[in-house]
Amino acid sequence: MTSDATTIAQHLVRCPSVTPKEGGALDYLQGILEELGFACQRLVFAEDGTPTIDNLYARFGTAEPNLCFAGHTDVVPVGNESAWTYPPFGGEIHDGKLYGRGTADMKGGIAAWVAAIQTLFANGWRPDGSLSLLITGDEEGPAINGTVKMLKHLYEQGERWDACITGEPTSSETLGDAIKIGRRGCLDGKITVRGTQGHTGYPALADNAAHRLIAMCDGLVKWHMDDGSEFFEPSNLAITSIDIGNTATNIIPGKATAAFNIRYCDLHSGPELVAKLRDILTAAAGGEAFYDLDTYVAGESFLTEPGQLSDLISDACQKIQGVRPEFSTSGGTSDSRFITNYCPVVDFGPINKTIHQVDEHLEVKDLEDLALIYGEIIRNFFG
CATH class of the missing domain: 3.40.630.10 (Zn peptidases)
Known part of the structure; x- marks a missing residue:
C-alpha cells in the first residue's frame, strides 16, 4: 500500500x-x-x-x-x-x-x-x-x-x-x-420562436421569427440583473447559441431558436428568474403566443x-x-x-x-x- x-x-x-x-x-x-x-x-x-x-x-x-x-x-x-x-x-x-x-x-x-x-x-x-x-x-x-x-x-x-x-x-x-x-446558481434556457414562413419580397404575408428572436435576445442582453452581493459577483446571462436553420436568403424563417445560460448570485432563485425571463421575453416578442421557453435549473x-x-x-x-x-x-x-x-x-x-x-x-x-x-x-x- x-x-x-x-x-x-x-x-x-x-x-x-x-x-x-x-x-x-x-x-x-x-x-x-x-x-x-x-x-x-x-x-x-x-x-x-x-x-x-x-x-x-x-x-x-x-x-x-x-x-x-x-x-x-x-x-x-x-x-x-x-x-x-x-x-x-x-x-x-x-x-x-x-x-x-x-x-x-x-x-x-x-x-x-x-x-x-x-x-x-x-x-x-x-x-x-x-x-x-x-x-x-x-x-x-x-x-x-x-x-x-x-x-x-x-x-x-x-x-x-x-x-x-x-x-x-x-x-x-x-x-x-x-x-x-x-x-452561483445555474440556469439553462432555450427559446423557440414561432412565426410564419414566407417570401422576402412579400413580408406582409409572413411573420419573421428571426426578427422576434433578435428583439428577445436584445432584451435579455440589456437586462441588468444585479450588482452582486457581499460574497457574490454580479449575476450574468450569456446567449450561447442562435439557430435559424435557413439555407436560403429569400425565405423569411418561420422558426428560430436561441439558447442561453445564467449564473446568478444569492439575490435570486430559479423560479423568480424564470418569471422575470417570461416578462422580458413576452414584452419583446409581442406576446406569449409567439414563443416557448424551456428552462432547467442545474443548481441554486x-x-x-x-x-x-x-x-x-x-x-x-x-x-x-x-x-x-x-x-x-x-x-x-x-x-x-x-x-x-x-x-x-x-x-x-x-x-x-x-x-x-x-x-x-x-x-x-x-x-x-x-x-x-x-x-x-x-x-x-x-x-
Missing part, C-alpha cells in the same frame, strides 16, 4: 474514466480504503434517458462527528489526443509536473485526501468520530445519478454528515490562495457563511503554505450545491489553471503540499 499522493494520482489518471465510464478508478480507490479499514458501498443509480452511474461511499468509524470528503473520478473527454504533449491517460511526470486528464479536476484532490489519511493512520492517529468519502462518477455529466441520489439514499439509511470538503480545484495562482464558500446558489469550517482550512493553508485563502464564490458549479442541503460544505483543492485543457497538469510539489494541508484539516477537525 502506497502513502504517496503522487503515486495515487498517477494510478487514478491512468484509469480512463471519461463520464459515464468508471474506468477502474473507483475499484482502485475502494481497494486502498478497504485496506485502511473503511467500510465501502458501491451505489449504482439509473434513470431513463441518462447513463447508469457507479458511485462509491466509504466510511471509517460509526461515531459522530462525521467529516466527509466529496469528489468525482469522472473526467471530461480529452479532445484532440494528438495535441497532447504527453498521453492524457499516461500519468507521466515531466519537469516536476504530473500530466493527464483529471490531474487537477479532480483526481489530484482525491489522491491528496487519501494520502493524508494514510499518513495519519500510519502514525497511529485515528479520528474521534468518523471519516467518510462520497465519490461520484457523474459530476462532469448530467449530475443526475451521482451525488444527489447518493445523498438521498444514504440519508434515508441513517447517514449524517457534520461537515464536508469538496476537493474541486479552487486555487488560482498558488496552492491555498482561494476556497469556494459558495457557488448557496453560501456557507465564513466560520469554523472555512477557518479550519485557512489555518491549515497558513501553516503549510504561509497564505490565507480568499473566500470566493466565482466560477462554475460543483456537487456542493447538493451537499449544502445536508451539512456545511466548502470547496478546496489544487490550482485550476489547466482544468479541461489539453496538457492538464499539476505541480508534484503542490500535490504533496495539498496532502499536508488536508492532513492538518482532518486532524484539527477532531481537535
Whole structure:
C-alpha cells in the first residue's frame, strides 16, 4: 500500500474514466480504503434517458462527528489526443509536473485526501468520530445519478454528515490562495420562436421569427440583473447559441431558436428568474403566443457563511503554505450545491489553471503540499 499522493494520482489518471465510464478508478480507490479499514458501498443509480452511474461511499468509524470528503473520478473527454504533449491517460511526470486528464479536476484532490489519511493512520492517529468519502462518477455529466441520489439514499439509511470538503480545484495562482464558500446558481434556457414562413419580397404575408428572436435576445442582453452581493459577483446571462436553420436568403424563417445560460448570485432563485425571463421575453416578442421557453435549473446558489469550517482550512493553508485563502464564490458549479442541503460544505483543492485543457497538469510539489494541508484539516477537525 502506497502513502504517496503522487503515486495515487498517477494510478487514478491512468484509469480512463471519461463520464459515464468508471474506468477502474473507483475499484482502485475502494481497494486502498478497504485496506485502511473503511467500510465501502458501491451505489449504482439509473434513470431513463441518462447513463447508469457507479458511485462509491466509504466510511471509517460509526461515531459522530462525521467529516466527509466529496469528489468525482469522472473526467471530461480529452479532445484532440494528438495535441497532447504527453498521453492524457499516461500519468507521466515531466519537469516536476504530473500530466493527464483529471490531474487537477479532480483526481489530484482525491489522491491528496487519501494520502493524508494514510499518513495519519500510519502514525497511529485515528479520528474521534468518523471519516467518510462520497465519490461520484457523474459530476462532469448530467449530475443526475451521482451525488444527489447518493445523498438521498444514504440519508434515508441513517447517514449524517457534520461537515464536508469538496476537493474541486479552487486555487488560482498558488496552492491555498482561494476556497469556494459558495457557488452561483445555474440556469439553462432555450427559446423557440414561432412565426410564419414566407417570401422576402412579400413580408406582409409572413411573420419573421428571426426578427422576434433578435428583439428577445436584445432584451435579455440589456437586462441588468444585479450588482452582486457581499460574497457574490454580479449575476450574468450569456446567449450561447442562435439557430435559424435557413439555407436560403429569400425565405423569411418561420422558426428560430436561441439558447442561453445564467449564473446568478444569492439575490435570486430559479423560479423568480424564470418569471422575470417570461416578462422580458413576452414584452419583446409581442406576446406569449409567439414563443416557448424551456428552462432547467442545474443548481441554486448557496453560501456557507465564513466560520469554523472555512477557518479550519485557512489555518491549515497558513501553516503549510504561509497564505490565507480568499473566500470566493466565482466560477462554475460543483456537487456542493447538493451537499449544502445536508451539512456545511466548502470547496478546496489544487490550482485550476489547466482544468479541461489539453496538457492538464499539476505541480508534484503542490500535490504533496495539498496532502499536508488536508492532513492538518482532518486532524484539527477532531481537535
